[in-house]
Each structure stands twice: as structure tokens, then as C-alpha cells.
Amino acid sequence: MTAVGTPIGKVGGATPPAARRLRRRDFTFDRVSFFLVFLIVPVVGYVVFVVSPFAQAAYYSLTNWSGFSPGMDFVGFSNYTKLFQDQTFLQSMGNSVALAIVLPLVTLGIAFLFASLITIGGPSNGPIRGLRNSSVYRVITFFPYVVPAIVIGLIWKQIYDPSSGLLNGFLTGIGLDQFTSFAWLGSPDTAMIATMFVIVWGLIGFYTVLFIAAIKGVPAEVYEAARIDGAGRLRTALTITIPLIRDNIQTAYIYMGILALDAFVYMAALNPGGGPSNTTLVMSQQLFTTAFTKGQFGYACAMGVVLALVTLMFAGVVFLVSRLTGGNDEGVAE
Structure with missing residues (x-):
């Protein structure tokens, strides 16, 4: 027995050999x-x-460094004051935020639809499986992702070409003469939509494969139980698949949002000048132009800091929404 008052693990005040x-x-x-x-x-x-x-x-960002001179002057927060009075930068920020809102919703929504069809969208009888020849669809959807982004941008720029582009040629060929010499990237009404389509087309395959892997990790017994209870495909997707792969969706949303806030490669290939009336100009483009064309590296660094803060805020909002909507809850919704 140990003496009264002796700490647990010690006998007679000595440290046991195992502890030593x-x-x-x-x-x-x-x-x-x-x-x-x-x-x-x-x-x-x-x-x-x-x-x-x-x-x-x-x-x-607190200096007036030109990027090419050895010296610089400390100017405090004057770059930031100037930044939020710069209408061009504010427009580019609005375009970037719009991309961060629209692109993840569209891309991940379509990717989730494809992944569901490929994995669990098959016949209602028999084992849980996807559509027939689903492996072919998987390869087709993933193929654009293996092509470099700059190549995708250049290819689609040729497709959108007003005079010799494939898109206008196809549309006019089926009788839509209003699209003769139509400038998809030169019109303020269609430039951003056409650009978003290219980004979605280039990235949808990656997220489809990501969701396929996540859905395949869900036990088949869960889907079989839902089928027995009479749950349709839509209800199964909303009440079973999405809750069980919530972490994957959250990660994909953050990653896609960060890419959308940047989008420099696609924009530089499709709209190197920012598009008509700067309708497709994003913050990363304006940063690059300010630094390497205008030689205002201090001012450009201020843009970079703002871009980083906007990205952190975006990730924080995604985490907050996930927590408020039950992101930490376990189990399948009833």
C-alpha cells in the first residue's frame, strides 16, 4: 500500500523504474x-x-517602391487610401468577388450531379451502381483538367473569335444569323459569362473525380436502406450524400473560391486587357499591370495584401456557414 499523501505513481516518494x-x-x-x-x-x-x-x-505596401530602384520612401497607409479610391481596382474587386460566388456554385453543382450519376445514378433495382459505361463519362469529364489552363484559354479564345471562330460558325450554320461576327469576348453583356463558362469547363472534371471518390467512401448499405425506405434520387442526394461528404464539399468550395478570386491565367489568355469596359478585369490582373507595366510595386503590394485578406475572409465565411448549417454534426439526416 502507498502512504497517505503520496502521489499516485510513487512509492515512498521514489519515482517508479517504468516512469524513469x-x-x-x-x-x-x-x-x-x-x-x-x-x-x-x-x-x-x-x-x-x-x-x-x-x-x-x-x-x-507601405512604401512607394518602384520595383527597380534601390531606394524607397515610407508612405504609410497612403497606398491603401489611394487603393479604395481607385475605381478600376474597385471594379476588379467586384468582378473577383462575383467569380468567387458564382463559379464554385456552378462548378461544384454540376460536378456533384455528374459524380452522383456516375456512382449511384444507375438502375433502381440490383446493387448500387452508376450509369452504364460510367467509366467512359469519368474520363470524358476529367479530360479538360489535364490540359494546362493557358492552353484552354487560348483554345477558347479562338473558338470565340468573331470572324473565324467555331462557335459562331456552328450557330450561323444552324440558321442563327444574328450570331454572324458576334464578339463573345468583346461585348460587355457576354464577356464575363463566356469567360465563366471556360473556367467551369476546364475545372469541372477535377471536382467530379473528387466527389466520385468521396461518394464511393459512403457504405452501400446506407443507400440500400434509403432505397428500401422509398427515397428517390433527389432526396438521397440531399439528405444522405451531401451530409456524408460535407467535408469534401467544404474543401472543394474553398479551393474553387480561391482559384476564382485569382483566375489570372484564364483572364490573361481570354481578356488580357480586362475585357470591354473592364468587365472581366480581376484583382490579380490589375496587380500585375500595376507592378510590371506601371512600375508601382509598392502600390501593387497593397493590392496583393487586399487580395490575400479577401481570400482569408472568403475561407472564413465558408467555415462559418458550414458550422452554422451543422458542419460538425455526425450521422445521416433523418
Whole structure:
């Protein structure tokens, strides 16, 4: 028996041999090397290549550095004051926010539809499976994603060409003469819509495959039980599939939103000048022009800081909405 008042794990005030051996193993070579390789090195790399450049950009945003001169003057927050009085930048911010709202909803919605059809959209009788020849559809939907974004942009720019583009040629060929020499990327009414279509077309395959993998992780017994209870395909998708792959949808939404807030490659290929009346100009385009064309790196760094903050706010809103809508709840909705 241990003496009254003696801490648990000690006999007569002495540390048990097992505890001493455990303490000696705390700083073995294997343990230290493990922390060094898998914790310290990644953290140092993250600080050097992510945190440090951002901090440097934040500092430059408080100066009037031209990007090509050795000296610079500290101007405080005057770049930010000028930034929110710049109508062109404010328009580019509005375009970027519009892309971040529309593109994830459309892309992920279509991708989820395709993934559901390919995995569980088959016959109502027999085992749970997708449509016939679903592997062919999977390859077809994923194919655009393997093509580089800049190539996709250049290809679709030729397709949208008013005089010799494939799209106008097809439309006029079926009798729609109003599309003769129609400038899809040159009209303020259609430039942004045409650009969004290209981005959705290029990215939908990746998210389709992502959702296919997530849906295949759901036990087939769950879908069989829903089928026995008489749940249709729409109800199964809304009450079973979406809740069970909520984390995958949240991750995909954040990733797609970040890409939409940037969208530099697609915009540079389709609308290098920002489109008609800057209707397709995004923040990353305006940043690039300000830095490398106008030689105002300090001002451009301020744009970069604002873009980073908008991206963080977007991710925060997605997490908040997910939490408020039951993102932490487990189980299948009744």
C-alpha cells in the first residue's frame, strides 16, 4: 500500500523504474529526428516561403517602391487610401468577388450531379451502381483538367473569335444569323459569362473525380436502406450524400473560391486587357499591370495584401456557414 499523501505513481516518494525509463526515452535520437524532419523542417519552410514573402509584401505596401530602384520612401497607409479610391481596382474587386460566388456554385453543382450519376445514378433495382459505361463519362469529364489552363484559354479564345471562330460558325450554320461576327469576348453583356463558362469547363472534371471518390467512401448499405425506405434520387442526394461528404464539399468550395478570386491565367489568355469596359478585369490582373507595366510595386503590394485578406475572409465565411448549417454534426439526416 502507498502512504497517505503520496502521489499516485510513487512509492515512498521514489519515482517508479517504468516512469524513469519513459522519461529517458523522451529525447531519443529517433524521437528528435522525427520531430526535426516532420515538424521543424516543414514549419521553417512555411515561414521562409509563405509567411516571410507575405510580410515583405506587407512592408513594401507601405512604401512607394518602384520595383527597380534601390531606394524607397515610407508612405504609410497612403497606398491603401489611394487603393479604395481607385475605381478600376474597385471594379476588379467586384468582378473577383462575383467569380468567387458564382463559379464554385456552378462548378461544384454540376460536378456533384455528374459524380452522383456516375456512382449511384444507375438502375433502381440490383446493387448500387452508376450509369452504364460510367467509366467512359469519368474520363470524358476529367479530360479538360489535364490540359494546362493557358492552353484552354487560348483554345477558347479562338473558338470565340468573331470572324473565324467555331462557335459562331456552328450557330450561323444552324440558321442563327444574328450570331454572324458576334464578339463573345468583346461585348460587355457576354464577356464575363463566356469567360465563366471556360473556367467551369476546364475545372469541372477535377471536382467530379473528387466527389466520385468521396461518394464511393459512403457504405452501400446506407443507400440500400434509403432505397428500401422509398427515397428517390433527389432526396438521397440531399439528405444522405451531401451530409456524408460535407467535408469534401467544404474543401472543394474553398479551393474553387480561391482559384476564382485569382483566375489570372484564364483572364490573361481570354481578356488580357480586362475585357470591354473592364468587365472581366480581376484583382490579380490589375496587380500585375500595376507592378510590371506601371512600375508601382509598392502600390501593387497593397493590392496583393487586399487580395490575400479577401481570400482569408472568403475561407472564413465558408467555415462559418458550414458550422452554422451543422458542419460538425455526425450521422445521416433523418
